[in-house]
Amino acid sequence: EAGVVQSPRYKIIEKKQPVAFWCNPISGHNTLYWYRQNLGQGPELLIRYENEEAVDDSQLPKDRFSAERLKGVDSTLKIQPAELGDSAVYLCASSLMDTEAFFGQGTRLTVV
């Protein structure tokens, strides 16, 4: 069974530029999460989807971050414009209803 797939693995951009991350969850998993992991810290939840509905986006900085999960399968997280402080690893995870989350390898973003 394929795991959670994220792309790209690495991204370097200049500040004020836009960037997008893509995630394909495990087949059949209805719940999808985006986490941000700053250097030396644990992951922090940005947004959670149940199917195509964002049910928890309270920690998503909505002035510059947006996410979508069209058709309730894969998802895209976008930052526009990026700031230096956005440098982090962005992790996607998925789960079935009421089960543990499985994580992808993450996208390491560096903003210069």
Place this chain on the structure above:
Amino acid sequence: AQSVTQPDIHITVSEGASLELRCNYSYGATPYLFWYVQSPGQGLQLLLKYFSGDTLVQGIKGFEAEFKRSQSSFNLRKPSVHWSDAAEYFCAVGSGGSYIPTFGRGTSLIVHP
């Protein structure tokens, strides 16, 4: 709100020695608890989980953890560490009594030959 404390930022052990990584949680009811491992450049892999029942939980790669309600702890143990165990270990509690993990800051395990 629920939270997790991992008091040790770094732990250094010799290969073959036993290991215990500490985790304390804050949550009013019986929590869902997890341990994840993250190797360099990799995502998070679930080692084990506790939802209910037997308080001693067995996981993958020879790890186990014990849920102690009286101490609000869920410490991770391994009897004999291998060099390949060097990684970052994260304890997590299910947010609001759910399976949505809220993570601690992690403990970095260094293994000496």
